[in-house]
Amino acid sequence: MTEAARAHAPEVKAVPDTVTAAFEDFMQAFEAFKEVNDRRLGEIEQKLSSDVVTRDKVERINRAMDDQKKVLDQLVLKKARPALGHGGEAGPEAAEHKAAFDAYMRRGEEAGLRELQAKAFSVGTATDGGYLVPSQMDGEIGRRVSVVSPMRALSTVRTVSVSVLKKPFATAGLSTGWVSETASRPQTNTPSLAELAFPTMELYAMPAATQALLDDAAVNIEEWIAGEVDIVFAEQEGDAFVRGDGTNKPKGFLAYTTVADASWSWGNLGYIATGAAGAFASSSPSDVLVNAVYALRAGHRQNATFMMNRKTQGEIRKFKDADGNYLWRPPATAAQPASLMGYPLAEAEEMPDIAANALSIAIGDFRAGYLVVDRAGVRILRDPYSAKPYVLFYTTKRVGGGVQNFEAIKLIKFAAS
Template sequence: MGKHFSDLEFKDTDDADPVDLVTKAVNDLTTNVDARLKDIETKADTTKLVDRMDKLEAKINRPGSGDHKDPDAALEIKAFGAYVRSGITPPDPLELKTLIVSSDPQGGYLAPTEMATEFIRDLVQYSPIRGLASVRSTSAPAVSYPKRIGRTNAQWRGETQAQTTGEPTFGQLEIPVREINTYVDISNQLLADSAGAAESEVRMALAEDFGLKEGLSFLKGTGPLQPEGLLINADISIVATGNASTLGSGPADMLIDTFYSLPAAYRNAGTWLMNSTTLAAIRKLKDGTTGTYLWSPGFQGQADTILGRPVIDCPDMDDVGSGTTPIAFGDIAATYRILDRIGLSILANPYLLATTGTTRIHATRRVGGAVVQPAAMKKIVCKTS
């Protein structure tokens, strides 16, 4: 404050007015301050806008959001947000339409392959024996049936004659329960990617396989590991044909003889077993004089019966040939007994092969079968050449 305003010294301003110089300096300072304030405000607004864009984009990407159902609108918002953040100028991939991004010169992306949920499977023909035989359940490894082999010996006697003893003979028939099993290894990725379809298909394949093996063993099972087969049992009576390559010179007579060779109680509940080839051969039987087919007039039956008893197409029966058994007839329920220990048990083990990314599926079935009344059935066997 020691000096007056008039005492100020100005350099290089010999002719300048001091008031103008001060006014100019104040104006320049004001301009710089305003510019800086605007820059700060602009940055603050940009930060707010970016925050709002982030919130809006998060809301769009939220599952189930219904605010933006148009995918193009969401794409535009993403493109604008990217421009605000980084100043990217078009063209940017986010601004391109989906059709252009997915375009392929060969049209591969525009026409993708559809993965059908239906599996193509071969036809499986099951043996009908289970549906015809007597089926029982058990919790034991084997079942023993008491069997009466003989009858008493009653005799006519006079007034003073002594009675004679007649003790029946008893035996025992044991049916053991056998086991059939296997396992399937399947990739964990396939299990996950197929949404359960692969595991379901494996289970179906196991059920089909076990059904086929079981039905075949009920008819032709041999050895100590399988159920006893109907056609293998040596106690069932045999009717032999007169020819190794055909059903004989009089196949119609042979069928009638087989039918009436069984007791009435068994033949009235009897069923004919044969495969489609043998059935076709029987339907072609003709009268030697008139040449008419014998199926309807000769056997007095409909298309699926012979001598009034049903014919079951059994795919596991033999074709006509030397030493084969193409036809069987009798009361299957009285002849054969099936024992079910447990149903088809399927166990998935994801730990055994976990290091290789594989799950092992185990399948087990325990079932037994045996002939309990051989007198209720007859087998037609082609003569050995």
């Protein structure tokens, strides 16, 4: 790469037209980043400090990589969205439900849905707060959310028909022991069980449309509703699964009591301190990442994923191992995540920035550690009266979540101890 090309590398390019072009731009930015960061590290070794121009250039390229990654993520998300109207429900009953739902959405005609749901002995009547959307649309919202929200994609997801899911968990197994051939066999202790409860909370959105839009036969009402709802649902869910306080929302894993990993006990999440308040340690800063990985048991470590926001990732991107290799590696393809020390890295903007005592990095087997509970069905209530001339669509779903295995997730705390 020429000096002229390097000088322009930090600048964010125009939005590419394809995923391939966006991925190529991202990889070119990473190569420029490595070259300038290597220069910065060389200056530190020679002069014990780096040139301010070099530091600024590293940060500009770092920010450019983040911007290009956002563009790439948006293009991958758009490509991942399946076309509506293909697959899903099939058969005459599905077509009848879809037609009745469309009539309700466009004109407020309830007779068709009342008849269908009466036949199915459904409790989803207007008196209960709306009608169930067709199962094809319900699935579409779920698929899009799973792409947008990293926690939903990484966690175990259970669909239930009740308001609270209760799950027993064995916190300790049977006691065992060695005995000689003729020795007595004392009774062993029974396993310890804990009951975990995961209530579902109501998540809602209320998009509005003019009657002219609803009268337009060319407008796909299901696609419009899904497009309005999926991103806002994903944002709210993602935030709750990470840092929700459990009051009228799921409880995020950062809301649980945290203790130093050496003092870990069931019901708490263990953390490893960086050794410096609000920063990585000045000497061997990446050691805390290694310590966090090996704080997990082997069974969880092999399925582990790092989780942090983009700013934290930008700091870690500068780290090298003893052999001079970067710990952070770009994705092999556009649809794959970046990796850190060989483990997948999930970007969650809900994770806190680096600050004193912040729990800015998590690593764990989230499928074993966190449970997302979906109550079956997304409901829509049509309201043509409250905001004339607009028609409101009160769309709700019930979601819960919480930690189900406290030893499967570890945190990194930016603190001295």
